[in-house]
Amino acid sequence: MGTENLIQETLKGLLATAIEKVCVLGEEDAHEDLKRLREVYEDLVLFWGLDEDLIDEFDEKVGILK
Numbered sequence: 001m002g003t004e005n006l007i008q009e010t011l012k013g014l015l016a017t018a019i020e021k022v023c024v025l026g027e028e029d030a031h032e033d034l035k036r037l038r039e040v041y042e043d044l045v046l047f048w049g050l051d052e053d054l055i056d057e058f059d060e061k062v063g064i065l066k
Helices: 003-025 027-047 053-062
Strands: none
Touching (some): 027 053
16 A cells, blocks of 8 residues: 555544544544544645645534534
8 A cells, every 4th residue: 555545544544533433422522532633634634745625624524623
């Protein structure tokens, strides 16, 4: 697996984890975890020079980070 594919899969995993935390813990209890996951997600996107729209997509899909 190439580096770009690995990073894309990692981003998918972070997003899936964020969504699952909301489902399992609820929005309120998951909030701090979601903030940390989003920070890592954003860091990876910026570090690897990926399309920054991915960060907006994360926010939309998770839906509670406002």
